Amino acid sequence: MESIFTLDSLALGIALKVVLIAGFFLTAPLVVGYIEHKGLAHMQDRLGPMEAGRFHGIGQLPADGVKFLQKEDIIPAAADKWVFSLAPGVALVPAMVILAVVPFGPGVWAENLDTGLFFALAVSSVSVIGILMAAWSSANKYSLMGGIRAAAQLIAYELPLVLAAAAIVLQAGTLSLVGIVEAQFAFTAFGVPVPYAVPHVIGLGLFFTAALAELSRPPFDMPIADSEIIFGHMTEYTGIRYAFFMLAEYAGMVVLSALAAVLFLGGWYVWPGLAYPDAWPTALTAVVGFSVTFGKIVALTFIMIWFRATFPRLREDQLLRMSWLIMIPLALLNIVVIAIAKVVG
């Protein structure tokens, strides 16, 4: 299957895809950020932003963006200038690159790599480098502590994330994200069509928890704990560079939710076995498919926000213990069980 954005002219097609990815990359985090502003506020019996943009603070995030642009760009005297300046970009770019291989609808993707999942997971770990760069170059002890914590945490939770995804690959028999969606569409458990979330319920739990930890979202926000180490690697950042880190966080939420939606929740299909009518034009199925995927992404990001409002932060040692002693063994066991079921069933 080809991407619907592939044009006869190679250059034009690439330009179109880049523009679309950049557009999605800049708008989807705004949607998630708005849900976070309002959802979190209401969970705390507040109203959240109410003034900007006339209707219930809908313009708050664009206004914040403009504010960040206007702010002075401060680079500490003791900082390693080049590394300090580059770090937000290094943290930001992986999320954008992953979007290139995520299928949002039938034909709605930029590139259908045969090793799409591998590519996505490999690229996502690059963001650790950006965080470590920021932490070291800031020449600030809190930043450094945050950076070390982030490194320890991100490496620890990379494993359960990859192992949970590996179980899906075993089940689907392909590394291509589009292939996984199609395989999931044809999947039946005891004759009943269900998404992979049902047999992989442990895998989904592990993937989602590990995704939270990868994003340093509460309750796994020890590396950026604002009340203890003042936002860790972001302590010295101001203005647009700080905004880049925030954008990276929200874009990360979108990307990892999109991966979870594709791997576990059936991607652009509402339910496995429930195909879109052939009579529908390509554009319609593409729009509906995209909407379904986006709905699943929003639902997953809402759960992330819900967790943030509910759970207190884990201590650093609890955090690492949970990964190495519980989640990784569980993920390995999950793979073994899925492999046996695959061979026997």
Next chain:
Amino acid sequence: MPPTLPKIGLLKGLGVTLKTMLTPATTQQYPHVKPDLPPRTRGVIALMEENCTVCMLCARECPDWCIYIDSHKETVPPKEEGARARTRNVLDRFAIDFALCMYCGICIEVCPFDALFWSPEFEYSTYSLRELTHEKERLRAWMDTVPAPPELEIGAELPKEISDGLAAARKAAEAEAAQTVQAEQAATGAPAKAAGGKAAAAEEDIHVEAEVDQEVFDQLIAEGKSERVARAKAKAAFVRREKARIRAEREGS
């Protein structure tokens, strides 16, 4: 210590946040929705200028010394022939500096003549400290925002201030009605006696803006009087002289 396993409390917590999210927030959108303040809210202090006798109790009791009062004495001519003339305190300045005021309400508590009241109005912030000193005109204007005193208990008879006010208003309305009837009679030919003119004549109609008579002031200071007393007496002297002058002018013309 082995890690504690996640238990049902995690789900309960999620339930609490979800329930809170689905119930409406209690936030009041202040500038758009005005708060519904109880009648005894301490917002601003209002002055019923007519009731003030310049007894200075409020200014003396004020822990912050934020009430400024200036006055002079005037002689009121006797109402009846042969009676003694009386003196009366006239308020020249009454100001409260709300930048100093700590809203303790002691001035209102001590006022024996019901001249000071709490008003729930609170929106008088300014860009300069000077504007926070409200002069007596502004303090008098706040009186319009003072709510009626609440009933002591449900079904209690009206407070004296209100029942008196209502009675006075009723009386005035009746008098006006009677006057209208009289005017109608006059139109039909019956001679009507002009009433009220005599009574008003007894009351002096000369009004003089009080100013400090510098000569008298200097003299009193030289005599060792306090500045406040000297100022008040100097003003009274000025008013007396001016009134005498005006009276003489009228008689001359």
